[in-house]
Amino acid sequence: MLPTHSSARVFLSTGGIVSLLFFSLFAVPLLALLLWSQSQNAAEHLNYPLYKILRFTLTQSVLSTGLSLFFGLGIAWSIVHCQSGLRKVAMLSLLLPLVMPVITICLSWNFLLGTQGLAGYFGIKRPYGLSAILSVHVFLNMTLIAWLVLPAWRKAPEGYWRIAQMLNLTGWQLWRQLEWPLVKPYAYRSVALCFLFCFTSFTPVFLLGGSPKYTTFETAIYTAMRVNFDPVYALILGISQFLICTVIIVMILKNSPKQSFDMGRGVIFSNKLIATNWMATILSTVIILICAAPLVTILIQASNTVMSLVEGHLSETGIETLASIPKALQTTMMTIISAMLTCLCLGWVLAAFKLKLTRQGYQKVALTQEMLGGVVYALPALIMGAGWLAVISLTGLWKSSVIIYLAFVSLTTLIGVPVVIRSIVPAYEQLQKQYGKLAEQLGLFGWQKIRKVDWPQLKVILLLSAAYAGVMASGDLGAFILISNEQLQTLPILIQRQMAGYHHQIASLSALTLILTHMVWLLAVYFFSGAWRQQ
Amino acid sequence: MILTLGTCLDNTSEGMGTVIYHRASQQGRDMKILNYLSKKTSVLIRQSVAKIATISVIAVLSMMSIHADDTDSLSDTPDLKIYTYDSFVADWGPGPKLVELFEAQCQCKVEMIGVTDALNILTRLRFEGEDTEADVIIGLDNNTIHEADELGLIAKHDVDLTALEMPIEWSSDTFIPFDYGYFAFVYNKTNENIKKPATTFADFISEKDTTIIMQDPRTSSVGLGIVSWIQKIYGEKSAEVWRQLNDRIVTISPGWGEAYSLFLQGDSDYVLSYTTSPAYHLIAEDDDNYASLTFEEGHYLQIEAAARLKTSKRPKLANDFLQFLVTAEAQSTIAQSNWMYPVSEPKPAMPENYPEKPQVPGLYFTSEEVTEDKTKWIQSWLDVLSE
Numbered sequence: 001m002l003p004t005h006s007s008a009r010v011f012l013s014t015g016g017i018v019s020l021l022f023f024s025l026f027a028v029p030l031l032a033l034l035l036w037s038q039s040q041n042a043a044e045h046l047n048y049p050l051y052k053i054l055r056f057t058l059t060q061s062v063l064s065t066g067l068s069l070f071f072g073l074g075i076a077w078s079i080v081h082c083q084s085g086l087r088k089v090a091m092l093s094l095l096l097p098l099v100m101p102v103i104t105i106c107l108s109w110n111f112l113l114g115t116q117g118l119a120g121y122f123g124i125k126r127p128y129g130l131s132a133i134l135s136v137h138v139f140l141n142m143t144l145i146a147w148l149v150l151p152a153w154r155k156a157p158e159g160y161w162r163i164a165q166m167l168n169l170t171g172w173q174l175w176r177q178l179e180w181p182l183v184k185p186y187a188y189r190s191v192a193l194c195f196l197f198c199f200t201s202f203t204p205v206f207l208l209g210g211s212p213k214y215t216t217f218e219t220a221i222y223t224a225m226r227v228n229f230d231p232v233y234a235l236i237l238g239i240s241q242f243l244i245c246t247v248i249i250v251m252i253l254k255n256s257p258k259q260s261f262d263m264g265r266g267v268i269f270s271n272k273l274i275a276t277n278w279m280a281t282i283l284s285t286v287i288i289l290i291c292a293a294p295l296v297t298i299l300i301q302a303s304n305t306v307m308s309l310v311e312g313h314l315s316e317t318g319i320e321t322l323a324s325i326p327k328a329l330q331t332t333m334m335t336i337i338s339a340m341l342t343c344l345c346l347g348w349v350l351a352a353f354k355l356k357l358t359r360q361g362y363q364k365v366a367l368t369q370e371m372l373g374g375v376v377y378a379l380p381a382l383i384m385g386a387g388w389l390a391v392i393s394l395t396g397l398w399k400s401s402v403i404i405y406l407a408f409v410s411l412t413t414l415i416g417v418p419v420v421i422r423s424i425v426p427a428y429e430q431l432q433k434q435y436g437k438l439a440e441q442l443g444l445f446g447w448q449k450i451r452k453v454d455w456p457q458l459k460v461i462l463l464l465s466a467a468y469a470g471v472m473a474s475g476d477l478g479a480f481i482l483i484s485n486e487q488l489q490t491l492p493i494l495i496q497r498q499m500a501g502y503h504h505q506i507a508s509l510s511a512l513t514l515i516l517t518h519m520v521w522l523l524a525v526y527f528f529s530g531a532w533r534q535q
Numbered sequence: 536m537i538l539t540l541g542t543c544l545d546n547t548s549e550g551m552g553t554v555i556y557h558r559a560s561q562q563g564r565d566m567k568i569l570n571y572l573s574k575k576t577s578v579l580i581r582q583s584v585a586k587i588a589t590i591s592v593i594a595v596l597s598m599m600s601i602h603a604d605d606t607d608s609l610s611d612t613p614d615l616k617i618y619t620y621d622s623f624v625a626d627w628g629p630g631p632k633l634v635e636l637f638e639a640q641c642q643c644k645v646e647m648i649g650v651t652d653a654l655n656i657l658t659r660l661r662f663e664g665e666d667t668e669a670d671v672i673i674g675l676d677n678n679t680i681h682e683a684d685e686l687g688l689i690a691k692h693d694v695d696l697t698a699l700e701m702p703i704e705w706s707s708d709t710f711i712p713f714d715y716g717y718f719a720f721v722y723n724k725t726n727e728n729i730k731k732p733a734t735t736f737a738d739f740i741s742e743k744d745t746t747i748i749m750q751d752p753r754t755s756s757v758g759l760g761i762v763s764w765i766q767k768i769y770g771e772k773s774a775e776v777w778r779q780l781n782d783r784i785v786t787i788s789p790g791w792g793e794a795y796s797l798f799l800q801g802d803s804d805y806v807l808s809y810t811t812s813p814a815y816h817l818i819a820e821d822d823d824n825y826a827s828l829t830f831e832e833g834h835y836l837q838i839e840a841a842a843r844l845k846t847s848k849r850p851k852l853a854n855d856f857l858q859f860l861v862t863a864e865a866q867s868t869i870a871q872s873n874w875m876y877p878v879s880e881p882k883p884a885m886p887e888n889y890p891e892k893p894q895v896p897g898l899y900f901t902s903e904e905v906t907e908d909k910t911k912w913i914q915s916w917l918d919v920l921s922e
Contacts, residue, residue, distance in 0.1 A: 052921055115802045125746050125803075128786045210786035212751075213921045227753045229661045320626065389662070396666040486648055500651070500793055501621065 015353025022346055025414045026379060029387020036390035037231035048215050048223065050240065057216040060130065060205075061198040064137035068194050069187065071138060072145025075287050076183070077175070079146070080153050081280035090284040091150075093291035097143045099518060100294060101475030102136075102203040103492045103499075104511040108294035109136055109208065110504055111301060128210030136204040141194045143291060148190040152183045196248055200241065200380065202478035207499060217241040218478060221382040225482055231386065238383035295515070301508035308505070321498055321506050328494040329513055332474055334405070335490060336521060339412035340470035344462055346413065347420025347469075351428055352454075354421070359432075381479035384411055388483050404488045411479040416469025423465035424458060431457050460531045467525035471518045491517070613646035615852050618656050619673040620756075621649035622792040627819075629872040636868065637859050643852060647673075652790035653756035653839075654679065660688055660844075670847035671856055673713070676756050677838040678763055678909075680710045681902035690845040694858045698879040702836060702897050710840035713860040714875035716809040717834035717893055718760045719827035720747070721798070728804050736768055736830045740776055745804040746785045748797050752913050754789045756837070761807050762912050763905060764835035767898045773912070777919040787920070810834065814890045815874045833896030839875065 079090050097105065111117050113135055119127035156178065164178055202218035209219065217237050224234035308314045309322065357365050388407035397403045431454065439445075439453050473479070477492040484493045491514040498507035526532060624630035624647045634645045650659050653674040660667060665688070675683050683689055689709040696712075699705060705712055720739065722729050733739035750758030765773045785803045788794040798806035805828075813825040841860055843853040859865055863882035870877040870885055876892060877885070900908075 048917060048921065115797075115800065120801070126785050211784070211920055212787065212917055215921075223753070226655075226658065227751075229658055315626065393662060393664075500789065501796070 015349060015356065018346060018349040019353060022350060022414075022417060025410050026384060026387075029384055029391055029410075031387075032390035032394055033231055033235060033383070033387040036394055037235055048212060048220055050236070053215050053217055053220045053237070054240075054244075056214060057199055060133055060137070060201075060214075060216065061195050063130075064134055064141060064198040065191055065195045067134060067138045068141035068145055068198075069191055071142035072190070072194075073149065073183065073187065074283065075142060075146035076149045076152075077179070078280040078283035078287060079150065081277040082284040084281055084284075086281060086284045086288070090287050090291075093288045094143045094147050096291045096295055097140050098147070099522075100515055101477075101492060101511075101518070102140065103207070103475075103477050103495050104298060104515055105136055105140060105294050106204055106207045107495060107499060107504065107507055107511050108297045110499075111297045111508075112293060116504070126210075128208055129214055132208035132210070133201075133204050133214060136208065137198050137201060139290070139294075141197060144197070145187070145190045145194055148193070149183050149186040152186040153179070155182050192248065192251075196245060199248070200245065202382065206477075207496070218380055218382055221380055221386065222478075222481065225382075225386045225389065231390065234383065234386050238380050238386075241380050242383075298508050298511050298515070301505050302512040305505045305509045314506075318503060318506055321501070321503050322509065324489075324494055325491075325510050325513055328489050328491045328510065329517065331405070331408070331488055332491045332514065332517060333521075335408045335412055335474045336467075336470040336517075338409045339416055339473060340466045340525075342409060342413040343416040343420045343469045344466035347417045347424065347466065348458075348462060350417065351421045351424045354425065355428055355432065381411070381415065381476060382482065384414060385479050385482040392483065401488045404483055404485065407483050408474075408480060408488075408490065412470060412473040415473035415476070415479065416466070419469040419472070420462070420465045424461055427458060427461050428454075460529050463525050463529035464531055467522055471521055475514065475518060614641075614643035614849060615645045615670050615856060616668050617645065617647045617671045617673055617856075618650050618659060618669040619647055620653045620656070621651055621790065623647070623674060623873065624649040625792070627872065629869045632868045632872060633860075633865060636864060637856060640859065641852065641855060645856070652750075652754050652792075654754050654759065657683055657686075660686055664688070665846050667844060667846060669844055670849055670853045671841060671843055673839075673841040673860075674756070675710065675840055675842075676760075677836070677840070677899060677902055678759050678905045679756065679902070680707055680840055680842075681906045682909075683842070684709055685906070688844055688846065690843045690847070690850065692843060692857055693854050694861065696861065698861065700880065701838070701878055702892075703838075703899065705838075707840070707902075710842045711857050711861060712838045712840050712878045713865075714869050714873055714878060715836065715838040716811050716875040717836055717897060718757065718764055718807065719810040719812070719829070719834055719893075720805040721808045721812045721825060721827045722805050724824050724826050726804055732826070733828055734831060736765075736832045739828060739830065740779050742783070745783060746802075747780065747783050747805045747807070748785050748794045748803040749787055749807050750791055750794050751787050751789050752916060755791060757791045757794075757807055758787075759905075759909070759913075760835050760837055762916055763900055764898065766908075766912050767835060767900060768832050774915050774919050777916055778922070781920055781922070784920075809837075809875065810893050811874045811876065811890055814888075817888060818871070818886055829893055829895060831895065833898045834893055836897040836899040838878075839873075 075090075075094070079087055079094075082090065109117075109132065113119060113132070114127050118124075160178055164174055169177055199216075200218060201216060202222070205214060205216045205219050206222065209215070215223070217240065221234045221237045221241075224230045224237060305314070305322075309319070314322070357363070385407075388411065392403055392407070395403070435453055435457070439449050444452055474490060475492060477496055480490055480493055481496065484490065489497070491510055495507045495510045495514065498504075498510060619630065622628050630647045630649075634647060638645055648669075650656055653676065656672050656674055657679060660669075660672070660683070663669075667688070672683075672689075684707075691708050692711050694711045696705065699712065701712060701715065722732065728745050733742065749761060752758035752762040762773075765776050769776050786797065788797065791808065794806050795808060795812075797803065798808075808827070810827045810829070813823075813827055816822040816825040841857055843850060843857060847853045860869075861879055863880055866877040866879055867881035867883050867885070869875065870881055870889070
């Protein structure tokens with residue numbers, strides 16, 4: 001049995017409508033922002049010059065990337081050359097900075113390196129500024145780079161290591177002759193990614209900058225919207241960042257090595273030919289300590305807060321601040337769940353639509369759809385937040401929590417859907433290759449095929465990627481900071497407010513709640529989806 | 536940032552997904568899938584649908600709970616909503632006590648909303664326009680009331696101000712003053728870095744080894760205060776003064792509360808605050824270790840004010856609240872919890888150890904002058920700090 005023209009038409013029109021719905025998620029707020037900016041009587045504005053913003057954004061991005069690469073490669077090398085049981089622990093610890101929301105890392109910076117930590121101990125009078133921003137960026141990105149370059153060592157055939165042994169290559173020689181050529185293509189892409197990451201950074205610069213001197217595009221957009229009330233300048237900044245990011249993305253895609261880049265697996269098999277290096281063992285221990293330090297610090301500080309509460313040492317303001325946690329947790333959970341559902345549905349339909357278009361010979365339409373989806377990567381999250389602020393302002397719905405909640409879900413979905421699409425498209429293609437014809441022979445089309453073939457095969461990856469997308473996006477500060485209010489705030493917003501009020505210890509309890517919420521939710525979906533059975 | 540994080544992590548999940556998928560697909564070949572389809576699919580679909588339904592119900596309930604929050608808030612709507620700055624509504628600030636006193640008097644419900652710092656009240660009003668839910672705003676000062684008037688949202692007051700005792704004559708017909716003070720640099724007398732406290736602004740500027748925490752003039756009324764103060768004394772040479780101070784600034788905080796907390800935590804030698812700030816430590820904490828610098832050139836005067844909004848649905852109640860703010864009882868509360876001088880005779884009277892007003896000139900610009908030149912001054916400040 002072959003699919004009828006009408007069923008194909010229904011599928012294509014459904015896909016088209018869902019695509020339009022997805023694009024409207026960023027088109028509507030952007031349009032609202034444009035309309036709003038025209039309606040404002042912008043008299044005089046205190047705008048930080050664009051060239052200074054560009055200069056600092058580039059400076060901190062280059063420095064952060066360079067340092068992250070140096071330390072990231074060091075971490076990867078140590079893990080590879082540490083053949084003891086420590087290696088597994090070190091590799092697991094690399095995941096900690098990746099699952100901890102950035103704001104929680106910034107909070108732990110205060111306890112570890114700020115005036116309450118090392119800076120205070122050594123009498124450093126001005127710990128804020130570039131050094132603080134760099135330290136957080138490097139911490140986040142060195143582990144990311146290490147995680148991304150680790151699979152490079154898989155690529156070397158065992159013969160390489162034998163020859164290296166025969167030639168007595170050790171240390172620097174081994175690195176230069178054998179390891180660096182393997183790592184180079186991986187390092188290239190990781191560096192580009194890391195550069196983009198630092199370029200669009202908001203939270204560390206916002207919280208630890210300490211002076212208008214340290215202004216990036218993202219923080220300048222925030223200032224333009226929140227402080228100067230200048231949507232026009234915010235739009236100019238947003239477009240500038242978008243263009244620069246697009247150029248960087250295009251450069252990455254153009255110059256990236258053609259060989260396969262299976263980043264993300266991060267698993268290296270034990271290779272007995274790689275000699276254990278005592279220095280690598282020491283470094284691996286240091287890596288574990290460094291990666292675990294923020295989480296451990298937050299755990300300790302959160303425990304202290306609980307103890308203070310139990311012993312009655314917490315001030316009234318402290319207790320009042322503490323009382324906001326359950327409501328923020330509820331908002332965060334609702335955002336995660338709703339975003340997960342919308343990401344799952346939209347992501348699935350869009351991925352299927354893209355494949356269908358390609359199969360039906362509409363490659364150009366599929367490419368346009370993909371490119372438009374890619375726009376999301378380059379658009380500053382703050383601009384989308386500003387767009388929603390414009391929607392709220394134009395509709396006059398300041399008092400409605402529902403519209404703010406819808407904005408939360410929309411922003412989270414917008415950020416999360418591309419993650420879901422990119423996760424399931426390869427699996428979907430594989431599924432189509434293996435079972436597409438079989439399903440056709442069995443007469444399974446449309447909804448029947450989705451129910452009987454696609455969902456059972458794809459549900460694990462769909463649920464996991466959607467859960468991850470929801471968690472990742474809801475942990476962001478920048479997207480929500482402009483639209484949240486006293487009644488509706490997510491945990492990252494609450495942490496930011498607590499930090500701004502210097503309730504650092506109470507903020508640590510909120511941070512721990514956020515981290516645990518993310519971990520528990522991901523684990524719940526992992527078991528709920530049956531992924532553990534497949535593992 | 537999250538977008539780029541997404542870029543990298545979706546690649547990660549792509550890898551993970553492929554691994555999971557391959558493992559899943561290895562378990563079943565063509566024959567197995569036929570068997571799978573015929574026997575297990577219906578069970579799996581039923582389970583999956585049940586799971587999706589559960590999640591959907593949770594999501595719908597979440598939406599309903601948000602809506603319920605809205606409904607709750609409607610049934611529990613306060614009679615008077617007031618926007619103010621955070622430290623005003625803190626437990627140690629005057630807000631809670633004033634609300635308690637006024638509620639007992641009016642038999643109504645009052646809600647004070649802290650919107651970080653004073654200048655954010657202005658930003659908030661700009662954003663919300665006529666849709667604002669505030670009836671009254673508290674905390675703008677003599678530097679900013681003209682700018683607020685220009686928004687066209689502030690109503691004329693109907694408050695009797697004959698009992699006012701102020702260092703300058705009050706002329707606004709929209710805002711009423713409720714306290715005043717003089718900006719000053721506060722320090723800890725036990726701090727060994729401060730060997731000889733400066734007695735002139737010039738001496739203070741020429742210090743090399745001490746550090747300061749200041750507030751952002753774009754968000755904080757205190758920050759705008761120091762910019763105005765330096766402008767008043769040094770005029771065209773203000774940029775040079777900022778250049779000299781720049782190396783000593785530890786951080787620029789968005790508001791007074793944050794700056795003062797950091798100072799108390801030991802992050803700097805001085806903090807920009809008020810001449811009355813040491814009184815808080817002395818009277819409330821019995822700690823006489825804090826003092827403020829007194830400069831011969833004079834100290835900038837800040838008069839804090841409140842106003843009613845034209846859009847208020849309860850103008851009479853809003854006006855009553857403004858009148859209440861200048862009563863002897865409210866003035867006593869404000870003076871002893873906001874730690875500023877009262878604008879009329881307080882009752883109960885101030886404690887004996889409450890600091891005297893500084894015997895130096897009180898400096899100020901008119902609100903119109905600040906509105907006209909503020910942008911230029913702050914732009915100059917921004918230029919110097921970004922060097």
